[in-house]
Amino acid sequence: MTEQKRKAEKLSGVKGMNDILPQDAHLWEFFESTVKSMLRSYGYQNIRTPIVEHTQLFTRGIGEVTDIVEKEMYSFTDALNGENLTLRPENTAAVVRASIEHNLLYDGPKRLWYVGPMFRHERPQRGRYRQFHQVGVEALGFAGPDADAEIILMCQRLWDDLGLTGIKLEINSLGLAEERAAHRVELIAYLEKHVDALDEDAKRRLYTNPLRVLDTKNPALQEIAANAPKLIDFLRDESRAHFDGLQRILKANNIPFTINPRLVRGLDYYNLTVFEWITDKLGAQGTVAAGGRYDPLIEQLGGKPTAACGWAMGVERILELLKDENLVPEADGCDVYVVHQGDAARDHAFIVAERLRDTGLDVILHCSADGQSASFKSQMKRADASGAAFAVILGDDEVAQGVAGVKPLRGVAADARNEQQAVALGDLTEYLINAMVASAEDGDD
Template sequence: MTEQKKKLEKLSGVKGMNDVLPQDAQLWEFFESTVKSMLRSYGYQNIRTPIVEHTQLFTRGIGEVTDIVEKEMYSFTDALNGENLTLRPENTAAVVRSAIEHNLLYDGPKRLWYVGPMFRHERPQRGRYRQFHQVGVEAIGFAGPDADAEIILMCQRLWDDLGLAGIKLEINSLGLAHERAAHRVELIAYLEQHQDALDEDAKRRLYTNPLRVLDTKNPALQDIARNAPKLIDFLGAESLAHFEGLQRILKANNIPFTINPRLVRGLDYYNLTVFEWITDKLGAQGTVAAGGRYDPLIEQLGGKPTAACGWAMGVERILELLKEEQLVPEEEGCDVYVVHQGDAARDQAFIIAERLRDTGLDVILHCSADGAMASFKSQMKRADASGAAYAVILGDDEIANGTVGVKPLRDVGAAGAKSEQQTVAAEDLTEFLINAMVASSDDETD
């Protein structure tokens, strides 16, 4: 070509919507397998909802005067039919919608869990992204404080399973609707007395969502929030009994907690128990898991009145904690890397690799990067870098003799030294490798 190709512009991902690269995938998989094992031990079943829902689901469920609905949702009009749709900013409303739509509760309460991406249009920062991932649970049809306690205990078990320490639990009760209404009157009257000192965000919320003023992060408003009327002082006997029942179960299971009367959460559907698990190791984004009880939501979305509670946790924040605590698991290599030289050896290498995979071994078969046959030396470098325990070697001599070479690539045996390459009959390869791996495993445990 005489004419130079025009250089195409390099495309980048959307800011705040991050790729999970292969070198990070093992940490994600470690977390996901740990959390799935924990959830299974409590009898929770997986539910998967679409990432796009009707916008009305969130405006009705979360609340029109919440930060999420007012400022953070990715909403759009479907060009085909004019529907107002939203990328899900959270998943509780979607799970409840699904439970109502598919009559999941007709045969009794359900313990459900989900995992997947959520979307909020906000300024990206450490542990807080525009596309982020959450794991969450929803215990639907359970009215007592025992369900609240169970979902909190689940979090503690997960921290223990992951090896995370120093995550602290804060709890509060938002009471019932009429108790919040009485508190709201007193709270607004109190805040009106300090209206000149309120920032713009607090003034905006004063008459629409005054509870959120108590959760302000503005240092200048901390004294005002601290001295405001406390919702817990407005709770009646039923709400207090529920809150005290929760505390008894937590104490009986040695779960430390702090009652934070300013903990209100940012969504309208909460009542009674609310809680957060917090850490001081992630800067301003200290909440790693949060939830509570949301008894009004199911009726609010068109279902029969049903009690429910749940939590959600940000996966990226937990992974940041694991890195901070140096709890990243070591990357695991495959079992076998197959190297080969020559057309006949390549064809036989495919057959051998498939037979080894049939037995449950993880096998990487060397493939050329540029279409040319790589040297044994080059292939062995790739084999060693792969983390494989053994290299299986095929060349013209091995094909002619019906054998393969087997070379340990990692330290084996009690002495911790690599064994020499051995020649093994091709038909005996699978048995040889399994026996070698079992022997190596026994040496490590002695």
């Protein structure tokens, strides 16, 4: 391939790592704004961790025999210093690492939240990508079922705030380590009796992570999984009391739920409460949010023994639901589009636009696409397409007279679209603000 051809070759994005284009960005912004408002109402603070961490963080925190570590992580060796690094496949381990490293729990429990991209090498499909985005919360230092209940209630409030319906809650308890160990012995013995019927994935997990066999999506294994020993039957008094306490709070707050004894987590650090919010509107990728309690993790990563729980939700999946239910808000247009023609008008248009922005208005100033001055007609088409509520029109004559033309473009004011008003430049800001307030009030009526 010649150098000229190489330069001309069209480049495309990495499969499963998608661009978020301007026409879609307003939906992301709407979701993020709604989430942030909900999280503030519960007293959660934002934490931001790097997208690259030491690989050891995830092999220790997630578990070496999980699908994520075995098959899905983007790991590499740093060419400069030989460090083994990984693009984060999830963020709980990273938040715990940061909390330990910076002594965040020194002065008591913390309620933290994050948002950002995660990376897993899996087959791209609807709602599942190689670079995907998650919002998550981590409640560190809270041991009781009340913390578990609170983070579940947060999810329900978010569905309500977004207007989403049909998302159902499933809960289970994984108990404590000794209870899981007793269950594991009986589960392996049971699965060994059916080994000839297990698929390759189940056989691989049989002795390394047998709980995950219960979560199989293979229709041929559903009966085997359904009849397997249930971990919930191995719970002792302490674990049962925790699980019962969670259920009481959920019932008191009218949160419907189903106990799913086959609900497990794919990560090694979970104990006691686990839960998922699921929907039947996304095909096979029906889990919208998932989480639970992970008391062992902080000590496992080098901190002092500390209780913790949290959840993560896939942003792309929730946006798919918003689209399916026609809950996508209209993109906001700007307030004012400034059109101009003539050298004096162009220079003064910058001054006018900056003065309007000083008052908090959103302003687009027309700039030429080809270096040539566009006609007023062409500029007005762009003004209308921008979604602006008003066009401010400046020509050299208007500047000489100390006025600007103001023309309503949409909304209630659109009834008077052809009624362009001449407004003194000194009064322009006040005129526009009053007109926008009046238009908004008429719209409310």
